Amino acid sequence: xxxxxxxxxxxxxxxxxxxxxxxxxxxxxxxxxxxxxxxxxxxxxxxxxxxxxxxxxxxxxxxxxxxxxxxxxxxxxxxxxxxxxxxxxxxxxxxxxxxxxxxxxxxxxxxxxxxxxxxxxxxxxxxxxxxxxxxxxxxxxxxxxxxxxxxxxxxxxxx
Numbered sequence: 001x002x003x004x005x006x007x008x009x010x011x012x013x014x015x016x017x018x019x020x021x022x023x024x025x026x027x028x029x030x031x032x033x034x035x036x037x038x039x040x041x042x043x044x045x046x047x048x049x050x051x052x053x054x055x056x057x058x059x060x061x062x063x064x065x066x067x068x069x070x071x072x073x074x075x076x077x078x079x080x081x082x083x084x085x086x087x088x089x090x091x092x093x094x095x096x097x098x099x100x101x102x103x104x105x106x107x108x109x110x111x112x113x114x115x116x117x118x119x120x121x122x123x124x125x126x127x128x129x130x131x132x133x134x135x136x137x138x139x140x141x142x143x144x145x146x147x148x149x150x151x152x153x154x155x156x157x158x159x
Contacts (some may be wrong), residue, residue, distance in 0.1 A: 009151055010027070014026075017077045023043055027106065034114075037134065038110045065103075068094075068099065071075075105156075127151065129146055
């Protein structure tokens with residue numbers, strides 16, 4: 001069952017596994033199924049993690065770090081946010097390490113551990129970025145490549 005819009009952001013939810021609280025769940029971003037390492041979700045943890053993100057996004061002050069993003073592309077902003085967590089980078093730990101967590105998305109446990117994802121405000125619009133990072137990712141050309149899709153926050157916060 002698909003919930004949402006596969007061209008932007010959706011869930012592909014399978015059947016509950018008999019006698020367990022596991023369910024096959026895949027996230028779809030821009031028509032790409034992104035849970036390619038592990039798409040079995042333990043529902044109580046998955047739903048709690050998802051709800052935490054939804055609440056944070058709904059309450060986020062998206063203009064707070066806007067100055068850091070000026071004159072950068074969406075991919076450059078994604079990389080900048082990653083560097084705020086990279087020891088040795090000049091951006092490391094700026095703003096008391098609040099930039100990464102305020103934009104981080106899809107940090108929902110093993111089902112989404114294979115990618116790094118952010119919600120990025122840019123030119124009056126919002127973009128959902130994602131990047132596969134694991135060396136064992138099955139589609140090698142995708143590793144490290146930053147993908148993005150324009151979204152409306154309501155697509156995420158109405159779950």
